[in-house]
Amino acid sequence: MEYPNLSYIETLSGNDIAFKKKLIAIIKLEFPTEKKVYFKSIEAKNFKKASEDVHKLKHKISILGLEKSYAVAADYEKNLKENKDAGKESFDNILQVITDFLNTL
Amino acid sequence: MNCIIIDDEATARTIIVQLCTNVPSLNVLEEFPNAIQAMKYLNQNEVDLIFLDIHMPDFTGFDFIQTLKNPPKIILTTSDSQFAIEAFEYDCIVDYLVKPITLTRFEKAIQKARTTKIEANLTASHPTEKDTSSANDLYINIDRRLIKLDIPSIYLIEAKGDYINVKTEDKSYTVHSTLKKIEDKLPNDLFLKVHRSYIINIKKIIDIEDNSVLIKRDVIPVSRSNRPELMKRLNLL
Numbered sequence: 001m002e003y004p005n006l007s008y009i010e011t012l013s014g015n016d017i018a019f020k021k022k023l024i025a026i027i028k029l030e031f032p033t034e035k036k037v038y039f040k041s042i043e044a045k046n047f048k049k050a051s052e053d054v055h056k057l058k059h060k061i062s063i064l065g066l067e068k069s070y071a072v073a074a075d076y077e078k079n080l081k082e083n084k085d086a087g088k089e090s091f092d093n094i095l096q097v098i099t100d101f102l103n104t105l
Numbered sequence: 106m107n108c109i110i111i112d113d114e115a116t117a118r119t120i121i122v123q124l125c126t127n128v129p130s131l132n133v134l135e136e137f138p139n140a141i142q143a144m145k146y147l148n149q150n151e152v153d154l155i156f157l158d159i160h161m162p163d164f165t166g167f168d169f170i171q172t173l174k175n176p177p178k179i180i181l182t183t184s185d186s187q188f189a190i191e192a193f194e195y196d197c198i199v200d201y202l203v204k205p206i207t208l209t210r211f212e213k214a215i216q217k218a219r220t221t222k223i224e225a226n227l228t229a230s231h232p233t234e235k236d237t238s239s240a241n242d243l244y245i246n247i248d249r250r251l252i253k254l255d256i257p258s259i260y261l262i263e264a265k266g267d268y269i270n271v272k273t274e275d276k277s278y279t280v281h282s283t284l285k286k287i288e289d290k291l292p293n294d295l296f297l298k299v300h301r302s303y304i305i306n307i308k309k310i311i312d313i314e315d316n317s318v319l320i321k322r323d324v325i326p327v328s329r330s331n332r333p334e335l336m337k338r339l340n341l342l
Contacts, residue, residue, distance in 0.1 A: 026115050
């Protein structure tokens with residue numbers, strides 16, 4: 001299992017601690033909302049909308065250094081666009097890993 | 106360069122603002138979570154550069170670009186590279202950044218934006234043959250494909266709700282746009298709005314009878330208020 005890291009955020013922040021804190025706070029605020037929207041789309045079987053939700057979540061996945069998970073999310077997004085939910089379990093696991101990680105920050 | 110950022114994701118906007126702080130020549134004027142708000146801002150303010158997300162709900166980055174009459178330089182920002190080819194269709198797009206954006210790649214894009222500005226200025230002061238020919242071209246967006254039309258070949262444009270029907274010598278095209286938008290793109294000496302729902306190419310008129318014109322096989326109404334302007338444009342004996 002791949003685990004999130006702050007490598008990108010730290011490189012971007014440099015010595016700007018205030019920016020680092022600000023960005024993490026925004027991610028912590030935005031991620032649960034995006035996740036909720038995604039699960040709502042899945043529950044409604046609106047796979048087209050869910051693909052757009054996954055697309056948005058992909059950015060958070062990449063910011064947190066999850067390269068393999070990003071590929072999994074990209075495949076899942078493609079499947080959803082074709083009205084298939086193959087890859088849902090793996091993607092949902094990624095969301096849980098990120099949720100757990102963000103709770104530690 | 107004065108710039109704005111359009112992205113529905115707050116995280117993305119925050120990152121771009123931070124990247125901009127590393128480039129002293131960039132001045133972030135505003136950031137917007139959607140294209141509609143940005144359009145209102147652009148109606149009253151001049152900007153040199155837009156960082157534009159492609160994938161936004163309701164109104165995509167490409168939809169937004171098409172609403173701009175004189176678009177400033179645009180750097181696209183996106184989470185995937187699948188739209189890169191489409192991006193090359195637009196002269197105003199100077200670069201294409203795939204998220205997450207690194208500082209090195211960002212600085213390279215800004216450098217491109219600066220270079221493009223110089224080239225654009227040179228072109229403006231020394232018009233080339235290419236410029237003359239492109240003045241006759243109009244690109245319309247149909248199913249995410251930009252189709253080039255030869256402006257003089259258009260003989261009629263009809264408003265149909267949220268769409269317009271553009272008729273040329275060879276084909277008809279239904280485009281999501283308004284008569285006002287296309288009217289602004291067409292040469293005044295060739296085209297005239299004769300009715301709230303119709304713009305005609307006056308060179309293609311076959312005859313005029315009372316309050317209607319025959320153009321190709323279409324009989325088009327002429328509103329009372331537009332008739333004097335139409336008559337003025339005709340070479341009457």
